[in-house]
Amino acid sequence: MNIRPTLLPGSLAATSLKQLRLSAPLVHCLTNDVVQSFTANVLLALGASPAMVVDPTEAAQFSAIADALLVNVGTLTRPHADAMLAAVHAADLAGKPWVLDPVAVGGLSWRTEFCLELIKRKPAAIRGNASEILALSGLSASGRGVDSGDDSLSALPAAQQLARKTGAIVAVTGETDYVTDGERSRSVAGGHPMMTRIVGTGCALSAVVAAFVALPGDRLDNVAAACRVMSCAGERACAATNGPGSFTPQFLDNLYLIDEQWLNGEERQ
Numbered sequence: 001m002n003i004r005p006t007l008l009p010g011s012l013a014a015t016s017l018k019q020l021r022l023s024a025p026l027v028h029c030l031t032n033d034v035v036q037s038f039t040a041n042v043l044l045a046l047g048a049s050p051a052m053v054v055d056p057t058e059a060a061q062f063s064a065i066a067d068a069l070l071v072n073v074g075t076l077t078r079p080h081a082d083a084m085l086a087a088v089h090a091a092d093l094a095g096k097p098w099v100l101d102p103v104a105v106g107g108l109s110w111r112t113e114f115c116l117e118l119i120k121r122k123p124a125a126i127r128g129n130a131s132e133i134l135a136l137s138g139l140s141a142s143g144r145g146v147d148s149g150d151d152s153l154s155a156l157p158a159a160q161q162l163a164r165k166t167g168a169i170v171a172v173t174g175e176t177d178y179v180t181d182g183e184r185s186r187s188v189a190g191g192h193p194m195m196t197r198i199v200g201t202g203c204a205l206s207a208v209v210a211a212f213v214a215l216p217g218d219r220l221d222n223v224a225a226a227c228r229v230m231s232c233a234g235e236r237a238c239a240a241t242n243g244p245g246s247f248t249p250q251f252l253d254n255l256y257l258i259d260e261q262w263l264n265g266e267e268r269q
């Protein structure tokens with residue numbers, strides 16, 4: 001097993017982004033109430049197509065049509081949970097990939113039990129911060145609400161274990177993001193601490209991961225590419241802002257503007 005993470009070459013991130021823009025995957029987002037609009041705007045800015053079809057009576061029909069499904073438990077309610085279970089079941093039957101964002105798992109019992117049941121249903125990818133990934137893999141974590149209290153490298157062994165247990169690609173994010181299938185691992189640097197000072201960059205990243213798992217090719221590299229694109233755009237946005245208020249429009253602009261040459265020419269990975 002290759003324990004040490006390797007860098008994602010810029011050319012691979014560029015290839016994945018090009019494929020994303022050519023195919024514009026339709027992403028069914030069952031996400032939390034705090035980040036709906038931001039998530040849709042991030043997907044649109046990059047070139048994917050979001051749709052938030054949230055009622056339990058419609059969610060299953062739509063997840064069979066969409067190219068990928070996102071399940072984010074940030075503001076989990078009973079109706080949300082019903083819609084998520086129906087959508088995951090339908091996506092599975094239709095052979096469509098789905099992604100889990102286990103927001104605040106570990107600190108709260110119901111959502112923890114719910115996510116532990118969900119991961120038995122073959123997610124294509126799981127994306128969370130370090131505390132969430134540690135908790136989901138059964139290890140102790142020091143998360144506080146939706147925020148991480150742990151660093152991403154310390155959660156890499158848990159991410160690898162979770163990937164082997166579920167068959168999912170697991171992405172654990174933070175100052176450096178780590179992406180693993182349990183055997184191979186990629187590290188993705190970049191980003192900026194400002195990305196933690198507005199709500200929903202992680203949630204939106206999970207939606208972007210869903211868009212990238214719909215692409216053909218190596219799923220590990222596609223998920224790492226999703227992380228890289230978001231980190232690059234975040235870093236660029238921060239260079240032009242003084243605070244969280246102006247970060248969001250700059251971030252959306254940079255997701256729209258980021259090009260293959262820029263990712264290709266990147267030295268720092």
Ligand SMILES: Nc1ncnc2c1ncn2[C@@H]1O[C@H](COP(=O)(O)OP(=O)(O)OP(=O)(O)O)[C@@H](O)[C@H]1O
Nearest residue numbers: 129173174175190191192193195200201202203230
């Ligand atoms: N200290 C940091 N330096 C650089 N980039 C960071 C840092 N912390 C987080 N990021 C980036 O911010 C994005 C969100 O990751 P994070 O781990 O904060 O997700 P999260 O805790 O689930 O966020 P949220 O729940 O608010 O949506 C990722 O692209 C990650 O690389």
Ligand SMILES: Cc1ncsc1CCO
Nearest residue numbers: 032034074075103146200
């Ligand atoms: C702030 C917040 N509360 C529930 S979900 C969410 C979005 C960040 O995960």
Ligand SMILES: [Mg+2]
Nearest residue numbers: 103129202203
């Ligand atoms: Mg989160």
